[in-house]
Amino acid sequence: MAEGRSAGGRRSAPTRRRPKLSELIVEDVKRQIVTEQLKPGDRLPGEAELIRLHGCSKGTVREALKGLEVEGLVVSRTGPGGGAWLARPTHEHASRALRNFLQFRHPDGHQIYALRRLIEPEVAVLAVGRLTPADFEALEANIALCTHEPVTEEEQRIQRIAEIDFHNVLADVCPNPIFGFLGRFLNELLRDVVVLKKVYLPERRQFGLNNVDYHRRLIDAFRREDAADVRRLMLEHMCDAEDHLDALEAEVARRFLLEPGSG
Numbered sequence: 255m256a257e258g259r260s261a262g263g264r265r266s267a268p269t270r271r272r273p274k275l276s277e278l279i280v281e282d283v284k285r286q287i288v289t290e291q292l293k294p295g296d297r298l299p300g301e302a303e304l305i306r307l308h309g310c311s312k313g314t315v316r317e318a319l320k321g322l323e324v325e326g327l328v329v330s331r332t333g334p335g336g337g338a339w340l341a342r343p344t345h346e347h348a349s350r351a352l353r354n355f356l357q358f359r360h361p362d363g364h365q366i367y368a369l370r371r372l373i374e375p376e377v378a379v380l381a382v383g384r385l386t387p388a389d390f391e392a393l394e395a396n397i398a399l400c401t402h403e404p405v406t407e408e409e410q411r412i413q414r415i416a417e418i419d420f421h422n423v424l425a426d427v428c429p430n431p432i433f434g435f436l437g438r439f440l441n442e443l444l445r446d447v448v449v450l451k452k453v454y455l456p457e458r459r460q461f462g463l464n465n466v467d468y469h470r471r472l473i474d475a476f477r478r479e480d481a482a483d484v485r486r487l488m489l490e491h492m493c494d495a496e497d498h499l500d501a502l503e504a505e506v507a508r509r510f511l512l513e514p515g516s517g
Contacts, residue, residue, distance in 0.1 A: 274317075275308065275310050275314050276310075276314050276315075276317040276318040276321060277318075277321070278308075279304065279308055279310070279314070279315065279318035280318050280321050280322055280325075282308075283298065283318075283322060283327070283328075284327070287327075287340065292340055293340065294339075294340050294341055294342040295339060295340065296339065296340045297337055297338070297339050297340075298319075298328065298337065298338040298339065298340065300337055301315050301316070304318075319338050322338070323338075325343065326341060326343035326344065326347040326348070327340065327341060327343060328340060328341060329341045345435060345438055345439075348435070348439075349435075349438065349439045349442050352439060353439075353442060353443055353446055356443065357446070361443065361447070362447070362503060363444075363447060363496060363499040363500055363503055364496065364500065366440060366443055366444050366447065367492060367495070367496040367499070369436075369440060370440050370444070370492055370496075371489065371492045371493065371496070373433065373436050373437050373440060374421065374437060374440075374488050374489075374491075374492050375484075375485045375488040375489045375492070376433055377421075377424050377425055377428050377433050377434065377436075377437040378424055378472070378484050378485065378488040379481050379484055379485050379488075380428045380429055380430055380433060381424045381427045381428055381476070381484075382476060382479050382480075382481045382484055383479050384427045384428075384429065385423075385424075385427060385476055386427075389423055389427060390473065390476075390477070392423050393420060393423055393469070393473055394473065396416055396417075396419060396420045396423070396469070397420075397466055397469050397470060397473075399412070399413065399416050400413045400416050400417055400462060400465065400466050400469075401466055403459065404462075411448075411449070413462055414448050415445055415448065415449070417462070417465045417469075418441045418444055418445050418448070419441075420465075420469050421437065421441050422437075422438055422441050424437065425437035425438040425441065426438070447499075447503075458498060458501065458502055458505075460498070461495075461498040461499075461502070464494055464495075464498070465491075465495065468487060468490070468491040468494070469491075471487050472484060472487050472488065472491070475487055
């Protein structure tokens with residue numbers, strides 16, 4: 255979209271790029287999914303039918319199908335009996351694209367936690383009464399993994415990631431798909447910060463101890479189905495984790511500046 259100014263200096267109306275025919279076909283398929291309540295596994299019309307419906311070339315149809323496939327909405331097979339079928343995009347498919355977009359904007363812990371402080375307590379409260387015995391078992395196993403003191407850098411990395419994965423269990427049982435997606439997306443964005451910046455390297459045992467303590471108390475509150483206590487604990491946990499991550503990022507930055515050849 256572009257803007258210009260008229261001869262009198264007034265701002266002209268924005269101009270919009272005319273959509274390609276292949277993009278219109280993509281929009282039409284998406285409209286069908288919504289209006290006709292199509293489901294994963296439903297077959298799309300064949301190439302010849304799409305050409306007839308839209309009055310376009312085979313190349314345009316194939317470009318549209320490729321676009322749908324890249325978005326994770328379609329699976330295509332060639333050869334006899336081939337065609338295109340609707341698919342359910344995975345969380346990872348959507349999350350990866352957003353995380354790649356944000357990597358070039360270099361989000362830090364404060365920016366992630368500004369939203370995480372809002373989302374995580376809501377996700378946790380919505381999970382109250384929905385955790386199965388298998389979910390509780392997964393949460394307990396997660397705590398067990400993080401309880402012992404790490405002795406290698408790899409163990410530190412594994413524990414930092416496991417502490418984040420604890421929250422993914424809650425996001426997966428969240429009945430609100432938007433909150434659930436945002437919760438898991440923020441967890442994965444935080445994981446990228448931890449791994450790519452190697453924030454797990456500075457030794458900060460108290461961070462791990464605090465995470466284990468909050469996770470234990472949260473499990474107890476979930477078992478009691480005490481939503482108010484769950485909300486309170488999760489908000490405290492997010493504030494505490496933000497403080498520790500801030501200190502870790504500062505330590506990593508300090509070490510980088512002290513390294514020979516870092517400028």
